[in-house]
Amino acid sequence: MLSRVADSIYWMSRYVERAENLARLLLSTQDLLLDAGADGLDEEQFWRPILATTGDEEAYAAVHKKIKGRDVAAFLALRPENPNSILNSIRAARENARTVRDQISDEIWECLNGLRLFVESGEGRSTFRNQNAAFYERVLRRSYQFQGIADSTTPRGEVWHFLRLGTCLERADQMSRLLDTCSAISMEMAPHPQSRPLRWAALLRSCSAWHAFQAHHSKLDPKKIIEYLLLDETFPRSIACCVVELHQTLQRLCGIGSLHHMPAPVRHAGRLRSDLAYTTVEEVLAIGLHEYIDTLQTRLNDIGVSIFQTFVLYADMTPVAEDAAPTQALGAFHAHHDEDAQMQQQQQQQC
Template identity: 30%
Template sequence: MVINMLSRVADSLYWMSRNIERAENNARVLKVQLIHMLEASSKDALDKEWEEILEVCASTADYYSFYERMDRETMIQYLTISPLNVNSLMNTMNYARENARATRDILPEELWEVLNQFHLDQKDWQELPNTRDHTQQYLNRVIQTSMTSQGVIESSMSRGTPYSFIKIGKWLERAEKMARILNVTCEKNRKETGGGTHHYYHWLTALHFLNGYDAYIKEHPPTMEPKNVLSFLIKERNFPRSIQYCMDHVLEAVTNLEDGKVSHYSENLFQMLEVIQNEIEESSIEDMGMEELMQFLDHFQDRCMTLSRMFSETYYLIEPVRVK
């Protein structure tokens, strides 16, 4: 299956896929948070929560470079349809469409149409009053668009080089987001050593953020042991959002891309993938304290960045639409 493909096109596909995945993940976090905030105990606690959301979906520093204080409505707007925030849902969906537009000649027509339809409707969203209802609808629409896109890709794209680049983008983005969310959750846990219901709430939220609640509950009926949640989200090989699952599939996609062979130019990439695999497999999540876990997750995020860079170098991917 070793077929040449324009590097620019490969790059666009990779970023299209990352942007779609990023939009979906951020939309879900926001959607869950909008419900959870109804149950928050105090304004202080709530503000802190929102800052965490900001850290997961964008960058707190960037936000404060535009605004002086935390205002909930401003922030929701910042995360959804603001042009200022490079990671706003509107921007990530636009990047995805631009990337798709630049590669239209090799994408299934329906995929382009799904993204284009979102773009056409988006103009209407911007004119709607900023009510909770509209925000929820918008978030649902982002999630649906992402899922429909994935459906089109799975059901109609040949399993060739373009497909592999799309998949690699998706799995890497997903793994990184998982690590980011868990990191914030661990941090919160570490600060609040009081125990009790608080913890339950944090882990429940994390599961909801990561769309893992239903799957987790089937494996571990109604307990919410942090250790169980963490090893489920990090190491569960059957759960399609766990870090382990994502990395397994990055490896699989790269292997397909290379027709199962390791060549001189792809040697470093394969080595790095192996190192990451081993680090996840050898870790015993159950025995780690919060501090250690956070180190582990930080380290993993660094690895993802290195991997992304090596991947780009191996396939001459240049000039991405946007680098974090």
């Protein structure tokens, strides 16, 4: 497989997951405002954490002076100038799919192309203006469709592995950002005056964990919620579950190898998997949820960088002796030495 093909498949799945998470976050925040009633009059306390989650506070402030729900939603959903908007994430996913059109099924292509046409169309803009919940749900359904089609039509080879790498890494990163939005909220629950039960409920809904959590716990205990979304390996959107699948997928691509010759992505993911498996929620809270999440995001970024260096920049980083036979990359993945510099530069810009 060409390194540019692997990179495009990886980023295609990441961008779809990014758009899905943002749509779910906006939808759950809208529901939270309705549940909050009179407290929802202070919009900033609800929408500022959303901007912090996506890292768009400065970009939004350059366009709008005040934080208003309608402006934030439009900025994050359909603003062409915002590179993290749902619109641009879907555009990027579709463009990456276009470059690997011969590697993915027709059904995957039709799903992504149809979603891109919808968000760019007058129908999509009209749906967002008049009933934005319907717009978010349309994005969510298409994302679920993408995941189901990919699962049903993709052979369990390299294409599938890079699809899962992108999905799992993006999902873990987005979940860590969602958890961080609640790091400043009191762990006390009602009738404590500082309790915020609606915010914790919204956190569960924003990652589709409301019913799954209730099946295990009858009360909204913040510690249990953090433990479930961070450390529970049975919930498919938890950070621990994503890291487990990430590590297993990297092992299939790279091979395990000895400790001294283990590929960097496998090593980084394995260490994080082990740490999460042997960490308790009490230890996380003793460190501080925000501080722990900061370190976790750095480690997830390190995994992403090592994936790029191993599978995309492998040819550039491997010394090639004159008259040497073609070098085989780790595992089943083959990096091609004859890729031109322009293509590599474009792939770096995508990252």
